[in-house]
Amino acid sequence: MKNYGQWQAEVLNCIRFKPDRPAIEKELTDHYMDHVADLERIGYERKLAEERALMAMGDAAEVGRGLDRAHSPALGWLWQASRVLMIIMLVALLWFGIVEGFWTDIQTDIRFAEHETYRDYGYVGASEEKRHLYTLVDEVFLHWEEERCGYDLSVPYAALWMSPMSDGTPIYYLTVVLISEDLRFWDEAPYLTPMTISTDWGKTWYPPDVGEELPQPPSHFKFYTVEKTPFHSTRILTACLNQVHTQWVELNYDGSDPWSVRIQWEEGIYD
Amino acid sequence: MKQLRFPRLNRRQRIARNLAVTAAALFLIAWMLDFPAWSKENLVRRAERQYLLTGSTLAYSAEDDYWGHELYIRNGERFLVARYSPTFLGLSPGWTHYIDQPLYCTTHWYNVTDILALSAMDALAAEMTVGLRVKNSDGFWLEETYQTQGQRLGEGVFRFVMEPHYEENDDSAAAQTERKLFAEELVANEWTITVRYYSETGELMGEEPVTDLDHDHWAW
Numbered sequence: 001m002k003n004y005g006q007w008q009a010e011v012l013n014c015i016r017f018k019p020d021r022p023a024i025e026k027e028l029t030d031h032y033m034d035h036v037a038d039l040e041r042i043g044y045e046r047k048l049a050e051e052r053a054l055m056a057m058g059d060a061a062e063v064g065r066g067l068d069r070a071h072s073p074a075l076g077w078l079w080q081a082s083r084v085l086m087i088i089m090l091v092a093l094l095w096f097g098i099v100e101g102f103w104t105d106i107q108t109d110i111r112f113a114e115h116e117t118y119r120d121y122g123y124v125g126a127s128e129e130k131r132h133l134y135t136l137v138d139e140v141f142l143h144w145e146e147e148r149c150g151y152d153l154s155v156p157y158a159a160l161w162m163s164p165m166s167d168g169t170p171i172y173y174l175t176v177v178l179i180s181e182d183l184r185f186w187d188e189a190p191y192l193t194p195m196t197i198s199t200d201w202g203k204t205w206y207p208p209d210v211g212e213e214l215p216q217p218p219s220h221f222k223f224y225t226v227e228k229t230p231f232h233s234t235r236i237l238t239a240c241l242n243q244v245h246t247q248w249v250e251l252n253y254d255g256s257d258p259w260s261v262r263i264q265w266e267e268g269i270y271d
Numbered sequence: 272m273k274q275l276r277f278p279r280l281n282r283r284q285r286i287a288r289n290l291a292v293t294a295a296a297l298f299l300i301a302w303m304l305d306f307p308a309w310s311k312e313n314l315v316r317r318a319e320r321q322y323l324l325t326g327s328t329l330a331y332s333a334e335d336d337y338w339g340h341e342l343y344i345r346n347g348e349r350f351l352v353a354r355y356s357p358t359f360l361g362l363s364p365g366w367t368h369y370i371d372q373p374l375y376c377t378t379h380w381y382n383v384t385d386i387l388a389l390s391a392m393d394a395l396a397a398e399m400t401v402g403l404r405v406k407n408s409d410g411f412w413l414e415e416t417y418q419t420q421g422q423r424l425g426e427g428v429f430r431f432v433m434e435p436h437y438e439e440n441d442d443s444a445a446a447q448t449e450r451k452l453f454a455e456e457l458v459a460n461e462w463t464i465t466v467r468y469y470s471e472t473g474e475l476m477g478e479e480p481v482t483d484l485d486h487d488h489w490a491w
Contacts, residue, residue: 075282075283075286076282078286082285082286082289082290082293083285083289085293086289086293089292089296089297089300090292090296093296093299093300096300097299102303102304105302105303105304106303109302149320149323149324149325150320186305186317187317187320187321188305188321188364190320190322190323191321191322191369192323194371255322255323256325256326257323
């Protein structure tokens, strides 16, 4: 008659996915030893208990086939591969995120709105401590929306702010909210820096990063990102209009399909 | 306190979990690398979209130790210069520079002996004349005029590399100053640069002075 060692070897030989054999071996041995211990506890002699327990384990070939079906090599290797791949990716994630410091790239791509209304942002071109010095002269709610290069662009709000100089001379400032949305999470929001501004005052000027000299006014032509996700970007364009009493301001973008949006202030706001 | 126990998963469920964690990690890595593109063409499209442009063409792709990895993209009379870094997931996009001027010249730091020019002019050949005044640490002034044929890298993209005038074994102050200039140990104090464009038949198409050199090429 076979002993347990032979029975176990026969069972394990049937299992094609070898990495699982040690775990199966342990499980079978634990089961067999528990059964032997139970039989001994009710009075069986050791040798007899081992024989009975081995008989109860069943036919080695049949048990082996059953276990082989449950431990399919294809599934087993796929599981091993998925485990290795997962570990490599987690190590790479930690490497890029923490060691290389790229985690900040994700942080800068997500920014939540700090205020409920655009007006609450005040004149964002000024530092937070000085924003209370800027008073609202006029605000315009627009419904301008255009689609360009897969981006849904919109301008929902513009405001004119005033802050006096130390001698009391009023200086005017502009904020325009620009929103771009697209489903291509892999694309950055459009830069919009080649944008120009024209006014009824008759001058056109350029943001500094396209290398043009800045005639006065305005100055401080800048974009501030106030809300951002991979699908959405809300920026506030700021510009200083100096002492000029503009009645309208027009943003012009000279891309492949040029667009412009005109912001008209209310009559009599400078009175 | 009740101990938190995870449900025991069978092998299929473990495979699904591992693949889901792998995909999530891959997505986060791709995000950190600004979602690398799989081809230069793809980078061109992404760069032009960011400036709301269409129909751009890749004029030249630099992949050397000197200029790094950059794509010179032409859109009508405008150029876009898109930096990128090769990564294991593809080409990670960097800053894209918008150039809307008839002639744009850039140097590697302040080295005016090697100039890259982007021109809206559709010339097949170009020639550059560079007049320089350089002062060395002993107060010696080197005044030289270099003339060089541009290497046409692509449509509107030329590279002008000057050749030194003095022999390597020349010990004169002028030769030593020139060697330092070419080794980027000295920078030109004054310069005047002119570019001349030639057609296929060798006819002079036009001449353009360089009014501004972009020394901050690497600071983009």
